[in-house]
């Protein structure tokens with residue numbers, strides 16, 4: 001059901017073909033600054049495994065990968081001074097507005113983030 005395209009830009013970052021501004025790295029997870037930040041803090045947390053989306057990762061990742069990913073999220077939040085709160089976004093497939101087909105969690109903060117979704 002989940003077909004992974006290894007030419008996507010985050011796969012290239014993981015292979016070291018493209019540089020990134022790393023915030024945290026573990027055996028299973030990489031966190032780095034978004035290249036076009038939409039808030040004072042805008043970090044992407046990605047698994048190193050070949051998962052296309054949040055639901056793919058949640059369904060098929062190992063327990064070790066799942067724990068490692070979320071512990072890294074906690075490390076990013078604590079390390080970047082997001083005590084006032086933050087927004088985590090996982091755009092997923094076409095309706096979700098996902099551009100890069102490798103699962104990534106946006107961590108946005110450093111200001112009040114406003115309403116979650118624009119009303120129709």
Ligand code: AMP
Pocket residue numbers: 009018020033034035036037044090091097098099100101
């Ligand atoms: P999404 O629309 O959820 O797929 O978001 C993809 C995100 O990846 C966007 O916020 C882009 O700014 C970000 N992005 C794309 N290329 C890079 C890159 N080389 N380094 C860091 N962030 C990137």
